[in-house]
Amino acid sequence: MKLAVIGTGYVGLVSGTGFSELGNDVICVDKIKEKIEQLNNNQIPIYEPGLEELVRKNREAGRLSFTTDLKAAVKASDLVFIAVGTPESPSGAADLSYVYGVAEEIGEALDHKYKVIVVKSTVPVGTSEEVERRILMKNPDANIDVCSVPEFLREGSAVHDTFHPDRIVIGARTEKAANLLVELHSPLTDKIITTDPRSSEMIKYASNAFLATKISFINEMANICDAYEADIQAVAKGMGLDHRIGPKFLNAGIGYGGSCFPKDVKALKHLAEEKNYHSKILQAVINVNDKQSDRMIEHFDDIFGDKVEGLTVGMLGLAFKPNTDDMREAPSLKIIPKLLERGVHVKAYDPIARDNAQSLLPQEVKIVGSLTEAIQDVDALFLVTEWEEFLSLSPAELKALMKQQVVIDGRNAFDRDALKQEGFIYRGIGRK
Structure with a gap:
C-alpha cells in the first residue's frame, strides 16, 4: 500500500518506518525543514534503539522517504496517517490545534480519489468526527473515511512494540475502511479489534489511565510499607501472582513521567468534566504522582x-x-x-x-x-x-x-x- 504519515515524532517516525519494513511505500511528512534534512541523511532526531538501522535500510530500499510537501504526499497515498502531537493545554485538555491544522491541509490537498484518513495521535473522544468535518469543510467533494487507530508504543522499546503489538485497535465507520486497515496491520498480529472511532479513541485513554492508576496505587502501597517497615517488593510479588492483578506495572518508585501518561490522564479527566462528570480516581492518580x-x-x-x-x-x-x-x-x-x-x-x-x-x-x-x-x-x-x-x-x-x-x-x-x-x-x- 501507499501511505503518508504526517508528523515525524516518536509515533509518526517509528510507525512509518515500521510500515515500510512490512513492504509498503511510505512518505513521512514534517513541516520542520531541518528535521527532514536530518532524516534524509539518515540522522535520527530522537533516540530509539534499533530505529536508525531500520530507517537506513528502508530508505536504501526505496520504500521510505521524507518530505515537507504534505500536498504531494497526500496525493500519492491511499492511506494518510495523522501522527502529530497533542500536548497538554493550560486547562489540562489535549491541545488539538496540530491535528486540526493538518486535517485542513489534507482537505485542501485531496482530489476525488478515495482515501482513508487515520488519526493515530492520542485524541479525545469525538476527534475523528471533527477531523472529518474540517476536511469536508475545506473540500466538500472529498471521498474519504476518517478512522482511529491509536498507538500503544513505549518509548525505549517502540521498535519492538511496532512489530510485536499486544493488539491493534481499529475504529472505523465503514466496512471498506476497516478491511483496508485490517489488511495493512494483519502481518503484525491476529489480535485486531474493530470498533467505532469513538470507542477506539476511548480505548487509548482508558488504557493509559488504567496503567497510570496501577503505578500510583503501588506507590501508595510503597509509602505505607515505609511507614510500617514492610517490603514493597515482597508485597508486589505476592500481589502479582494473582492472575486477576498480574505482575506488570507493580514496580514502586518515584512516579510516572514522559509524553503520555501525565497528559493523557489529565486529558481524560478534563474530557469527563466537560460532561459534568468528576473522576475522583483520576484526580487521586494525578495527586499521588505529583508528590511521589x-x-x-x-x-x-x-x-x-x-x-x-x-x-x-x-x-x-x-x-x-x-x-x-x-x-x-x-x-x-x-x-x-x-x-x-x-x-x-x-x-x-x-x-x-x-x-x-x-x-x-x-x-x-x-x-x-x-x-x-x-x-x-x-x-x-x-x-x-x-x-x-x-x-x-x-x-x-x-x-x-x-x-x-x-x-x-x-x-x-x-x-x-x-x-x-x-x-x-x-x-x-x-x-x-
Whole structure:
C-alpha cells in the first residue's frame, strides 16, 4: 500500500518506518525543514534503539522517504496517517490545534480519489468526527473515511512494540475502511479489534489511565510499607501472582513521567468534566504522582536532618525512563530544584539525555560526562533512572568513589542487601 504519515515524532517516525519494513511505500511528512534534512541523511532526531538501522535500510530500499510537501504526499497515498502531537493545554485538555491544522491541509490537498484518513495521535473522544468535518469543510467533494487507530508504543522499546503489538485497535465507520486497515496491520498480529472511532479513541485513554492508576496505587502501597517497615517488593510479588492483578506495572518508585501518561490522564479527566462528570480516581492518580518524587527528598532529609547545606548529591539519570532521551515530565526535573533550595550541590549524569536536559535544568546543576565523575566524592547517590550502566557497578566500586556511603534508590533497582553489607545506608521506595 501507499501511505503518508504526517508528523515525524516518536509515533509518526517509528510507525512509518515500521510500515515500510512490512513492504509498503511510505512518505513521512514534517513541516520542520531541518528535521527532514536530518532524516534524509539518515540522522535520527530522537533516540530509539534499533530505529536508525531500520530507517537506513528502508530508505536504501526505496520504500521510505521524507518530505515537507504534505500536498504531494497526500496525493500519492491511499492511506494518510495523522501522527502529530497533542500536548497538554493550560486547562489540562489535549491541545488539538496540530491535528486540526493538518486535517485542513489534507482537505485542501485531496482530489476525488478515495482515501482513508487515520488519526493515530492520542485524541479525545469525538476527534475523528471533527477531523472529518474540517476536511469536508475545506473540500466538500472529498471521498474519504476518517478512522482511529491509536498507538500503544513505549518509548525505549517502540521498535519492538511496532512489530510485536499486544493488539491493534481499529475504529472505523465503514466496512471498506476497516478491511483496508485490517489488511495493512494483519502481518503484525491476529489480535485486531474493530470498533467505532469513538470507542477506539476511548480505548487509548482508558488504557493509559488504567496503567497510570496501577503505578500510583503501588506507590501508595510503597509509602505505607515505609511507614510500617514492610517490603514493597515482597508485597508486589505476592500481589502479582494473582492472575486477576498480574505482575506488570507493580514496580514502586518515584512516579510516572514522559509524553503520555501525565497528559493523557489529565486529558481524560478534563474530557469527563466537560460532561459534568468528576473522576475522583483520576484526580487521586494525578495527586499521588505529583508528590511521589518527594519521597527521595524525604529520605534524604531523614538521613541528614538539618545538616544538608553544602552536601553534594550525585544524580544518576535524568530522562524519565531508560533507553530514551525524553525529558518530558521527568522526575529529575522536580527533584533537582528541591535539592538546590536546600543548598545542596548536584552533579548529574545521563548516558543519552544530557543535551536535552541542559536547557531544562538550573545553571547550578553540574551535568557531567561520565558515570565515574557523577559518583566521585558525593555524599549521597540518587538513582532516578535505572539505566543498565548504573546497575553494573558493584557496591565496592561505589564505596571507593563516594565520600559518604548513602544511596537513595528511586527505582528500587540496586541490590539493597549487597549495599548494606558494604556499609551503605540504603533507602528505597517502600523498602525501609
